Amino acid sequence: MKDLARPNIHDLAVYKPGKPIEEVQRELGLGEVIKLASNENPLGPSPLALKALEAAVPEVYLYPDGSAYRLKQVLSNYYGGLDPDRILFANGSNELVQQLSLAFLEPGDEVVAPRPSFPRYEPLARMMNARTVDVPLVDYRVDLSAMRRAVTERTKLVYICNPNNPTGTIVTKAELNTFLDGLHENCLVVLDEAYFEYVDDPSYPDGLDYLLQGERRVVVLRTFSKCFGLAGLRIGYALADPEIIAFLERVREPFNVNTLAQVAAEAALQDQEHKQRVVELNRREREFLCGEFERLGIEYIKSEANFILFNAGRDEKEVFQGMLRRGVIIRGGFGYRTWLRVTIGTRDQNEKFIEALQSVLTEG
Ligand SMILES: Cc1ncc(COP(=O)(O)O)c(C=O)c1O
Known part of the structure; x- marks a missing residue:
């Protein structure tokens, strides 16, 4: 079959999207799961x-x-x-x-x-x-x-x-x-x-x-x-x-x-009002998360978007899995050994993320 496909696509990687919530619930038998992996908008549409x-x-x-x-x-x-x-x-x-x-x-x-x-x-x-x-x-x-x-x-x-x-x-x-x-x-x-x-x-x-x-x-x-x-x-x-x-x-x-x-x-x-609400929530929560990273001594990159790249100081794959077990989907795999990306969520989601991260970094 290999000869059928154009040679230049043979070793193209298949895109791996952020894990869907249901998949994580199914695979790990978890109830509540939050997804902060694909830079979606936590307030949803207008x-x-x-x-x-x-x-x-x-x-x-x-x-x-x-x-x-x-x-x-x-x-x-x-x-x-x-x-x-x-x-x-x-x-x-x-x-x-x-x-x-x-x-x-x-x-x-x-x-x-x-x-x-x-x-x-x-x-x-x-x-x-x-x-x-x-x-x-x-x-x-x-x-x-x-x-x-x-x-x-x-x-x-x-x-x-x-x-x-x-x-x-x-x-x-x-x-x-x-x-x-x-x-x-x-x-x-x-x-x-x-x-x-x-x-x-x-x-x-x-x-x-x-x-x-x-x-x-x-x-x-x-x-x-x-x-x-x-x-x-x-x-x-x-x-x-x-x-x-x-x-x-x-x-x-x-x-x-x-x-x-x-x-x-x-x-x-x-709906400009809704857009404004989304942008303001993101601004406020970006600040909150940066404050939390600083409090925990976690290095991060100042972001202009709705996500933050941070240095967990541990192998990113292990941190990703540890977070998953705690019901929080984030994203790694960017080629940085210990860095991962989190999408900025609501205050409740961000607090859960920080709590899970602290737990992963202390207990593994
Ligand atoms: C930088 C960048 N460009 C494009 C896209 C794709 O967005 P869309 O959902 O419009 O295809 C994304 C989605 O994550 C993105 O981060």
């Missing part, structure tokens, strides 16, 4: 989105609007009248990474990405027989000067995950400006801004500003999975030059964004 979903359920026998016309209008207004031709929705922003690969990568092209970062940039490039160039983080930050040095004439895509997953650190406007300065025209700079809504740091570059200033090489990826609490519906979007969007349209499956995702996203965009 009540307006839930209401819109209920109303739309009877419509699911119809195909969705493939062009997401109404949602595009709403998002265009949300961004102050952005040209709808600069917007493309997808089945999660993850799908846009795949579309970028399909539309732009030829065998032998190069893709530059930080490491560790969101783990889909590399396999989706290799699937197209492109060469991936990983640039290690420095001090847990994306090293844009090293990434710039890694760019060659063959580089077609550069991924900048900002804030970076799993570290939560950002690149600044000044760093991004230097990076873009003199970069060749045949290269797209993909700003993956999945955690955009959570950022407080004023030096953070808003990718959309670059587009509005006429920077045609920038592609911005954002999502409804995080701050808007719609991860299970799968919807994200790209903001880019209309010509780039038109190429992505050519490789897009006709009905890639389902009806329920479209109506929920539309309603979610209209």
